[in-house]
Amino acid sequence: AAKVGNMGSEEHKEMLFWTKEEYKKFSFEMMDKPVSFYAFEMLYWCGIREGELLALTTADFDFEKETVRINKSYQRLHGEDVITTPKTKKSNRMIKMPKFLCEEMQEYLSMLYGLKKKDRIFTVTKSYLHHEMDRGANAAGVKRIRIHDLRHSHISLLIDMGFSAVAIADRVGHESIDITYQYAHLFPSKQTEMADRLDDLGKGEVENVS
Numbered sequence: 001a002a003k004v005g006n007m008g009s010e011e012h013k014e015m016l017f018w019t020k021e022e023y024k025k026f027s028f029e030m031m032d033k034p035v036s037f038y039a040f041e042m043l044y045w046c047g048i049r050e051g052e053l054l055a056l057t058t059a060d061f062d063f064e065k066e067t068v069r070i071n072k073s074y075q076r077l078h079g080e081d082v083i084t085t086p087k088t089k090k091s092n093r094m095i096k097m098p099k100f101l102c103e104e105m106q107e108y109l110s111m112l113y114g115l116k117k118k119d120r121i122f123t124v125t126k127s128y129l130h131h132e133m134d135r136g137a138n139a140a141g142v143k144r145i146r147i148h149d150l151r152h153s154h155i156s157l158l159i160d161m162g163f164s165a166v167a168i169a170d171r172v173g174h175e176s177i178d179i180t181y182q183y184a185h186l187f188p189s190k191q192t193e194m195a196d197r198l199d200d201l202g203k204g205e206v207e208n209v210s
Contacts, residue, residue, distance in 0.1 A: 016145040017153035025140035036132045038108040039122050043147065046095050047154030047172045050126060050147050051075055055083055058109060059117040066102050067094050070173065076125065091173035155179065159186045
């Protein structure tokens with residue numbers, strides 16, 4: 001533990017993310033390999049973790065309601081596929097997908113023949129995804145980020161769109177306090193607005209006194 005150091009602060013310091021434009025350039029380069037393209041679409045537009053992506057089955061999707069259920073995580077341990085419960089209690093969640101992503105995932109599932117409802121739909125390895133990340137970033141001419149940074153990218157996109165920490169935390173399976181703390185530098189500062197409104201109130205008080 002002494003060698004590794006404080007992991008929490010390290011992750012905070014190293015947080016990288018792609019803008020929507022950078023991700024679009026990257027995803028264009030992924031189109032030659034459908035499994036890679038659709039996997040990265042899920043990671044970026046839903047902000048799910050890598051293990052959550054690799055555990056997904058057909059049964060997790062409800063295209064009528066436009067949702068994907070996150071209730072398990074996948075990892076490879078000692079040469080065996082292991083499905084575990086998600087990272088935390090909050091990680092159990094239902095994510096509403098954008099309509100275009102529902103269409104894309106229906107396209108992808110229609111390519112997988114003889115698939116049973118409980119079969120995993122992304123049977124690639126984590127090292128495959130990391131290799132594809134390298135390939136796509138190089139081809140697109142965008143900075144190389146980690147797979148987990150796609151989750152940061154999703155969260156920063158939602159902050160940029162004006163959603164609250166509470167709403168974002170609900171979507172990505174975090175505690176809202178963690179979102180507030182980890183991404184504080186991305187939330188627009190409300191200090192000026194606060195001061196201006198206090199100024200208006202104060203001025204009104206002064207005028208009333210005189």
